[in-house]
Amino acid sequence: MTSTFKLSASALETVFAALGTGGWRILGPTEQDGRVELHEVKSPSQVAGQYLQSTLSAKEMVFPKVERLLSYKMSPGQVDLKDHEPDLQPTVLFGARPCEAAGFGVLDKVFNWDSRDKLFSERQQHLTVIGLSCTHADDACFCTSVGGGPGSTRGSDMLLTPLPEGGYLAEVLTAKGEAIQALAPAVFEPVDGVDKEALLAKVEPAFDREELSAKLPGLFTSDLWAEQSLRCVGCGACAFVCPTCACFDIQEEADTKQGQRLRLWDSCGLRQFTLHASGHNPRNIQAERWRQRIYHKFSYFPKRFGEAMCVGCGKCTRACPVDMNLKDHLGQASGAPDHG
Amino acid sequence: MADKNPYLPYLMRVAKITEEAPAVKTFRLEFVNPEEAANFEFFTGQFGLYSSFGEGESTFCIASSPTRKGYIECTFRAVGRVTSSLATKEEGDIVGFRGPYGNLFPLDAWRGKNLLFIAGGIALPPLRSVIWNCLDRREEFENISVVYGARSVADLVYKHELREWEGRPDIDLVVTVDPGGETPDWTGKVGFVPTVVEQLAPNCANTVAIVCGPPIMIKFTLPLLEKLGFGPDSIYTTLENRMKCGHGKCGRCNTGESYVCKDGPVYTLEQLQRLPAEY
Numbered sequence: 001m002t003s004t005f006k007l008s009a010s011a012l013e014t015v016f017a018a019l020g021t022g023g024w025r026i027l028g029p030t031e032q033d034g035r036v037e038l039h040e041v042k043s044p045s046q047v048a049g050q051y052l053q054s055t056l057s058a059k060e061m062v063f064p065k066v067e068r069l070l071s072y073k074m075s076p077g078q079v080d081l082k083d084h085e086p087d088l089q090p091t092v093l094f095g096a097r098p099c100e101a102a103g104f105g106v107l108d109k110v111f112n113w114d115s116r117d118k119l120f121s122e123r124q125q126h127l128t129v130i131g132l133s134c135t136h137a138d139d140a141c142f143c144t145s146v147g148g149g150p151g152s153t154r155g156s157d158m159l160l161t162p163l164p165e166g167g168y169l170a171e172v173l174t175a176k177g178e179a180i181q182a183l184a185p186a187v188f189e190p191v192d193g194v195d196k197e198a199l200l201a202k203v204e205p206a207f208d209r210e211e212l213s214a215k216l217p218g219l220f221t222s223d224l225w226a227e228q229s230l231r232c233v234g235c236g237a238c239a240f241v242c243p244t245c246a247c248f249d250i251q252e253e254a255d256t257k258q259g260q261r262l263r264l265w266d267s268c269g270l271r272q273f274t275l276h277a278s279g280h281n282p283r284n285i286q287a288e289r290w291r292q293r294i295y296h297k298f299s300y301f302p303k304r305f306g307e308a309m310c311v312g313c314g315k316c317t318r319a320c321p322v323d324m325n326l327k328d329h330l331g332q333a334s335g336a337p338d339h340g
Numbered sequence: 341m342a343d344k345n346p347y348l349p350y351l352m353r354v355a356k357i358t359e360e361a362p363a364v365k366t367f368r369l370e371f372v373n374p375e376e377a378a379n380f381e382f383f384t385g386q387f388g389l390y391s392s393f394g395e396g397e398s399t400f401c402i403a404s405s406p407t408r409k410g411y412i413e414c415t416f417r418a419v420g421r422v423t424s425s426l427a428t429k430e431e432g433d434i435v436g437f438r439g440p441y442g443n444l445f446p447l448d449a450w451r452g453k454n455l456l457f458i459a460g461g462i463a464l465p466p467l468r469s470v471i472w473n474c475l476d477r478r479e480e481f482e483n484i485s486v487v488y489g490a491r492s493v494a495d496l497v498y499k500h501e502l503r504e505w506e507g508r509p510d511i512d513l514v515v516t517v518d519p520g521g522e523t524p525d526w527t528g529k530v531g532f533v534p535t536v537v538e539q540l541a542p543n544c545a546n547t548v549a550i551v552c553g554p555p556i557m558i559k560f561t562l563p564l565l566e567k568l569g570f571g572p573d574s575i576y577t578t579l580e581n582r583m584k585c586g587h588g589k590c591g592r593c594n595t596g597e598s599y600v601c602k603d604g605p606v607y608t609l610e611q612l613q614r615l616p617a618e619y
Contacts, residue, residue, distance in 0.1 A: 069345065069347040070345065070347055070348055072393055074393055074394065077432055077433065077434065078434060079351055079393050079434045079436070081348060081349070081351065081436075083345050083348055084345070110589060110591075111589055113588070114587065114588050114602065115346060115587055115588075116343050117343075117346070117589060118343035118344065118345050118346070119345070121343060122343075220616060246589070246591065247590060247591030247592065248584065248585070248589075248590045248591070249584055249590070249592075250347070250396070250397060250584045250585070250590070251396060252393075252394065252395055252396040252397075254393070254394040254395070255394075256394065259393060259394050261347065261396075261397075263347075266584075266590075266591075266592075268591065268594075273582075273592060274581070274582055274592065274618075275582070276582055277419045277420030277423065278419060280555065282581065282595070282618040282619050283618055288618070292594075292618070295596075296591070296594060299597075300594065300596065300597045303597055304597070
């Protein structure tokens with residue numbers, strides 16, 4: 001159903017204005033003190049210029065860092081439960097990189113594979129993604145190794161690719177994308193003969209994901225994981241910035257009369273993640289936790305869902321305080337000799 | 341979209357509290373809402389998340405049998421924040437329960453077989469659900485035997501039920517305590533569970549073994565059963581990994597390709613051998 005148009009810079013301003021009038025909230029990457037993060041914007045002029053990626057991922061749009069699951073009031077012999085019904089506003093995520101946009105599809109598999117997660121699904125329904133193709137990449141990027149690409153349309157409702165002369169090539173990809181187009185149909189100009197590929201960043205594949213996944217079961221007892229994770233400090237930053245990491249904790253916040261139950265981001269890299277109350281810890285050392293991170297994303301998840309739990313954005317590499325490079329580590333595993 | 345919030349627990353009234361052992365209690369929980377009670381169904385082997393409102397949720401098995409309707413029971417040791425808070429509850433207090441989650445012990449596939457239960461310490465509760473379920477469907481199975489051990493006489497749980505099983509002709513019970521854990525009037529065996537199983541040398545013919553206990557007991561019991569001729573597909577156990585959601589999303593119980601909360605908690609040894617030993 002893809003239809004391709006040209007959108008001039010001023011046309012984009014018209015679209016933003018129409019979204020505002022229509023009651024939409026727009027979140028886009030903005031630069032503050034040299035750091036790019038998603039914030040509410042009203043006009044394209046507020047959006048960061050030549051940014052590579054935001055530091056944090058956009059997953060918070062559908063899977064907030066902290067989300068209330070329920071609340072309750074307590075009195076002697078009685079508990080009154082209250083469901084959490086968030087008041088959601090139609091939201092446009094503008095400028096999501098194709099890797100970020102693809103991350104939503106991975107999260108959807110986690111949250112809706114067996115039973116539907118109500119809170120996640122409602123946020124997903126309220127979200128429209130306007131992706132922005134990459135015209136440059138850095139050494140941490142490896143989207144093309146995990147099935148993505150700098151101009152991949154997956155997860156976007158509309159994908160914009162910057163044109164050298166200014167403005168964008170606009171691919172309208174879904175019904176949600178059409179709804180945006182319908183807000184200002186006149187500014188979507190017909191276009192012909194644009195070579196989109198030529199406009200995109202070049203990201204050379206670093207390894208073959210399917211080969212890696214086939215190899216991992218044989219590397220489980222390899223020393224590789226200890227070697228790679230010797231310097232890992234177990235801070236969990238990689239999981240917090242990751243567009244696909246979805247492991248969560250559930251915690252209580254309460255006083256003696258009332259409380260709420262919260263869902264919070266968590267990480268398999270943290271020691272407490274699997275720690276039993278008895279003191280027993282199934283993954284007792286950091287090497288085992290690093291291995292779990294790699295295996296969950298590149299072995300277990302692909303077996304269940306047919307794709308890696310990774311979009312190759314490289315955010316984890318950029319955020320790591322001890323410079324662990326996921327692309328390099330995966331490449332190393334991919335080329336490692338088989339282990340008994 | 342008529343999705344339901346899966347994190348909303350049932351409200352349950354603590355109907356009866358039994359002190360089992362030091363810091364170990366059994367709660368009988370009844371649904372506050374009779375409609376929920378009528379629609380509630382579970383299978384033996386399944387688990388749930390129990391809330392102490394104000395403190396949080398903790399995961400443990402349903403220790404009662406699905407043949408006993410109208411309530412569920414759970415047995416827990418007060419060791420963490422939530423279980424310690426649950427332990428302060430009194431009869432009439434309200435707690436939360438969500439579930440049932442996970443797979444089940446395949447009782448239907450066990451028809452016509454001998455059942456050998458081997459449990460250690462606080463790991464009898466998950467097997468107690470199975471044992472009562474089988475006793476309530478007694479004619480479907482051949483011999484039912486139970487080997488149960490704890491560190492000391494005081495640490496044995498379900499003491500009243502152990503006495504009841506001892507008196508029943510249709511179940512063979514051997515109770516043992518670790519050396520040094522006996523009291524002067526102790527008439528049961530003294531010895532570690534694997535040692536006692538080795539002495540009893542149960543016949544593997546047409547028999548399934550259901551084993552649950554602390555890691556050290558499992559470590560020595562499973563090879564022993566294999567030595568006695570039990571195939572890895574006729575040895576069952578149940579895992580209690582840490583869990584938060586209970587339904588295959590939070591990632592905490594992920595062990596190899598398995599979500600313990602979805603694909604388990606009940607596994608055969610054959611299935612377990614294909615997973616990394618991260619449990």
